[in-house]
Structures are given as structure tokens and as C-alpha cells.
Amino acid sequence: MTVSLKHKFTSLIPDAGDPTIVQPSNWNDEHALTQATETILGRVSALTGDTEELTPAQVRALLNVADGATANSSDAFLLARANHTGTQLAATISDFATAASLVCLPLAGGTMTGKLVTDASEAVLGAGFNVPHGIVPNAPADGDFWTTAAFGLYVRVNGVTKAMASLDNASQWTIIQTFKTSSTTAASIRLPHGVAPNAPANGDMWTATTGLFYRINGVTQTALSVSDAAAAYxxxxxxxxxxxxxxxxxxxxxxxxxxxxxxxxxxxxxxxxx
Incomplete structure (x- = not known):
């Protein structure tokens, strides 16, 4: 509504002819209300009293608004989690522990009910999954796997601890190994050409451009092919x-x-x- 400033009493007496005196119509008319620019009428002084012109700082103090504050966004914007910044204590969020337990694996351990897919390995960030070196567990369970600095990767399968063969380190099988049947595209096993070891051990086998060699009872033997035998005998x-x-x-x-x-x-x- 438009601000109006009048006397509470309205005079019904008609104006007289003398314009130099206050007429009843002047009494009843709107009064001019003036104030300084960039001020608001109010009162910050104690107790009831005259209206005062309030500065912007006094108005902000009355409204408890910081200098330079912006107007609030809509409720929908403010409630959207994507628009929240900063941090908040978990203890101040209702049902946080229950909700977090459904999507986060506790640091103390737990059982996953679904498949775990890790990040792909990267040159800078490293491997997608890491099992730090340790020692063999006293009572490993089926499915457990661990690593040690002495050898490498171990896994527990059907009550037996298995040592995974390493391409970089010497490995010793404890049972017979059967290789894939050879085909027209690949052999069952390959021993690339090299040179004779300086100190071959019994059972060692190697190939060179001159043939296949093996170590038996401390003596290096040369395997004889059918064509070699035909040529020699x-x-x-x-x-x-x-x-x-x-x-x-x-x-x-x-x-x-x-x-x-x-x-x-x-x-x-x-x-x-x-």
C-alpha cells in the first residue's frame, strides 16, 4: 500500500478566505515525509521513541544478515545434495551409519554380497588392487590369498595352500605337469635357442643352434634325432x-x-x- 501520513482527526470546517493561515483542508491533507537517501525508517535506540533513519549496517544488524549476503535460492536447489559444499560431521546426519553400511565396506573387514570390480591399473595411480607383502596365515580359509616377499602369490584352495607359479622366479612343481597337446599351430613346450649353462644341474634341458642338450648324472648329453642317427649309423x-x-x-x-x-x-x- 502507499505510505500515507495524516492527522488522525479530520476537520469538517470549510476553509476560510485567508490563504496565509492554515486552513482545515491543509490539516486534512497528506503531509510530506522526507528522509535521507539509502536509509530505512525504524528504531534501534532503546525503549519506545521517535522513528529513526536507519543506515544499511543498522538494518543488516536488525535482520541478522551479513554484509554482501545473497538472496536464498529455492528450497529445491538448497535441498539437492549435488549443490552442497563443505563438510558435515557424520554424527549430525540421521541414519548415516545405516546407509553407509549398505554401500561401504568397513575398514575392519566384512563380507561382500556382490561382485567387486576395481579400477583399471594406471601408470601413475598404480594397480587396481593391492595385497601388501606379509607372512603365511596360521589358519587360512579357502579362498584366501596373500603375498610374501620371499616368493610371491599364494591362494588357499580346498584346504590346500597353492603357490602360484611366477614367470620371473624359479618355481618347483610338486606334482607331474601335463602340457597341452601340440597342434599344427603350436608346440606343447618351447625351449628357445641359447647357449650351454656354465653350471648345468642334473635334469636341465636346453637348446642351441646345434641341437637339444640335457644334463644326466653330471654329464651333458646331446639328444640324437632320427635324421642324425641315419647320417651317423x-x-x-x-x-x-x-x-x-x-x-x-x-x-x-x-x-x-x-x-x-x-x-x-x-x-x-x-x-x-x-
Whole structure:
């Protein structure tokens, strides 16, 4: 409404003709109300009294509003969690512990009811999952896994602790290992060409450009292929071309080359005379 300032009493007497005196209409008319710019009428002084012109600072003090404060946003904006900043103590949030237990795994441990998907490993942030080095548990449960600095990764399966084979460290199997059957695209096992070890151990196997080698009872042996055997030795089903591999009696070669009576006599050991 428009501000109006009049006397409470309204005069019904008509105006007289003298304009130099206050007329009844002047009494009944609106009175001019003036005040300084950027002020609000009110009162900050104690007790009831005259109206005062209040400065902006006095008005803010009365309204308990900080200097430079902005107008409040809508309730919908203020209630939206996405628009909240700063921190708040968990103890001041109703049902916080109950709600957090449904989505957070306690630091003291717990049982997950769903699948755990970790972040992918990154060059800077590191692996997506980390199991710090420790020692073997006294009573591991099936499904437990842990790491140690001495070897590597262990897992408990069906009541037995399994040591995972490492590609970087020497591993010893305690049971026989059966490799995949070879195919037209891949062999069952591969020993890349290298050089002979300086101190091979019994059972060691290696390959070089000259063949396959293995260590047996402290001696390095060379595996003989079928083609190598065919080149070095004559097949049993073929005619002999050499006596080289047969132990022969003295003078036997001379008799075979020239089977004369004289050569036969030198070959025989129990014959005397001519």
C-alpha cells in the first residue's frame, strides 16, 4: 500500500478566505515525509521513541544478515545434495551409519554380497588392487590369498595352500605337469635357442643352434634325432658298407679283402704248419 501520513482527526470546517493561515483542508491533507537517501525508517535506540533513519549496517544488524549476503535460492536447489559444499560431521546426519553400511565396506573387514570390480591399473595411480607383502596365515580359509616377499602369490584352495607359479622366479612343481597337446599351430613346450649353462644341474634341458642338450648324472648329453642317427649309423636292414662298428679279429680284414689260404692261415689261431 502507499505510505500515507495524516492527522488522525479530520476537520469538517470549510476553509476560510485567508490563504496565509492554515486552513482545515491543509490539516486534512497528506503531509510530506522526507528522509535521507539509502536509509530505512525504524528504531534501534532503546525503549519506545521517535522513528529513526536507519543506515544499511543498522538494518543488516536488525535482520541478522551479513554484509554482501545473497538472496536464498529455492528450497529445491538448497535441498539437492549435488549443490552442497563443505563438510558435515557424520554424527549430525540421521541414519548415516545405516546407509553407509549398505554401500561401504568397513575398514575392519566384512563380507561382500556382490561382485567387486576395481579400477583399471594406471601408470601413475598404480594397480587396481593391492595385497601388501606379509607372512603365511596360521589358519587360512579357502579362498584366501596373500603375498610374501620371499616368493610371491599364494591362494588357499580346498584346504590346500597353492603357490602360484611366477614367470620371473624359479618355481618347483610338486606334482607331474601335463602340457597341452601340440597342434599344427603350436608346440606343447618351447625351449628357445641359447647357449650351454656354465653350471648345468642334473635334469636341465636346453637348446642351441646345434641341437637339444640335457644334463644326466653330471654329464651333458646331446639328444640324437632320427635324421642324425641315419647320417651317423647304417640301418640294420641295409647291406653293410663298413666294418667300422664291428670288433674284428686280427687279420680278418686282410682275409675278407683277399680270401687266400695264406690269409686264412694267419687268421686262424689254432692252426700250425703250412
Amino acid at each position: 647304417q640301418p640294420l636292414t641295409a647291406n653293410l658298407t663298413s666294418w667300422g662298428a664291428i670288433a674284428r679279429a686280427a687279420n680278418f680284414d686282410a682275409f675278407v679283402a683277399a680270401p687266400s689260404s695264406a690269409n686264412l692261415r694267419t687268421l686262424l689261431t689254432d692252426e700250425v704248419g703250412t
